[in-house]
Amino acid sequence: MTTATSKEELLIVKEQDVVPLRNRVKEYGVKIGMSILNQTKLITATSELVRNLLKYGGGGKVIIESVSNGRDQGVRVTFIDNGPGIKDISLAMKDGYSTGKSLGLGLPGTKRLVNEFDIQTELGNGTTVTIIKWKNG
Amino acid sequence: MGDFLLVTIQVDLYDQLAENLESDLINTINKNNSKGVLIDISAVSIIDSFMGRILGNIAVMSKIMDAQTVVVGMQPAVAITLVELGLSLNGVISALNVEKGMDLLRAKMYNGDNEEQTYDDSNQ
Numbered sequence: 669m670t671t672a673t674s675k676e677e678l679l680i681v682k683e684q685d686v687v688p689l690r691n692r693v694k695e696y697g698v699k700i701g702m703s704i705l706n707q708t709k710l711i712t713a714t715s716e717l718v719r720n721l722l723k724y725g726g727g728g729k730v731i732i733e734s735v736s737n738g739r740d741q742g743v744r745v746t747f748i749d750n751g752p753g754i755k756d757i758s759l760a761m762k763d764g765y766s767t768g769k770s771l772g773l774g775l776p777g778t779k780r781l782v783n784e785f786d787i788q789t790e791l792g793n794g795t796t797v798t799i800i801k802w803k804n805g
Numbered sequence: 806m807g808d809f810l811l812v813t814i815q816v817d818l819y820d821q822l823a824e825n826l827e828s829d830l831i832n833t834i835n836k837n838n839s840k841g842v843l844i845d846i847s848a849v850s851i852i853d854s855f856m857g858r859i860l861g862n863i864a865v866m867s868k869i870m871d872a873q874t875v876v877v878g879m880q881p882a883v884a885i886t887l888v889e890l891g892l893s894l895n896g897v898i899s900a901l902n903v904e905k906g907m908d909l910l911r912a913k914m915y916n917g918d919n920e921e922q923t924y925d926d927s928n929q
Contacts, residue, residue, distance in 0.1 A: 683819050683820050683821060684819055686819050686820075687817055687819050690817065690851065694850075704882045705881075705882040705885060705886075707882075708850065708851055708880075708882035708883060708885075708886045709882075709885075709886050709889065711850070711851045712851050712852070712853050712886045712890060715851060715853040715855075716853050716854060716890075719820075719853070719855060763891060774854065776891070777854065777889075777890040777891040777892070778890070780889050780890065780891070781886065781889055781890060
């Protein structure tokens with residue numbers, strides 16, 4: 669059972685919102701004593717996902733939470749957009765696949781950087797991606 | 806002259822800034838007839854796929870302009886994260902710090918071994 673202790677929500681509508689978001693996520697990691705390496709992985713994953721949110725979802729909101737599962741503390745970040753959704757989720761999770769002109773590392777690469785990764789998408793109804801990085805994960 | 810450009814990235818760049826850096830750098834290479842570019846990323850705490858692509862672009866573009874690029878000072882956590890993300894920075898030559906990067910550039914310059922790269926510069 670994962671419970672959230674503190675929470676905040678940020679609106680992401682333009683590229684300049686990305687760096688402040690990364691900084692806030694970092695603060696959450698620092699607060700629970702996360703190692704530099706895990707912080708770096710979490711922030712990099714955040715950066716990849718927020719880029720998707722801007723590029724494919726047309727912006728949206730991001731929720732940052734401190735979470736605990738009883739044994740470990742972590743940071744959960746949820747990316748919510750109201751964009752077109754992802755047509756073929758298994759294809760989007762494949763290494764090297766991209767509909768844009770990027771390298772196609774986004775989703776599968778991001779999944780490797782975090783401990784928990786969940787994606788919900790519906791055509792026409794947007795995409796929600798949730799990641800958790802545990803302090804000792 | 807064989808002049809080198811030293812670029813120190815002091816902040817985490819957002820996309821537009823990174824793209825500006827790319828074009829400014831290529832223009833500066835052209836203007837100064839630089840033969841080497843040293844990019845110090847020791848203050849950069851994250852490199853995502855976008856930033857990685859910019860570094861790769863700079864390396865390829867400067868090579869076309871007859872200049873070598875060496876990236877120095879990557880933080881260990883950044884290197885580990887890049888590999889797990891799946892970004893191998895093909896074509897980007899790196900060195901541990903500015904001093905070693907300068908040595909590497911000088912060696913490349915004066916030994917004229919520009920053709921002999923230690924990295925795999927085939928398909929990227």
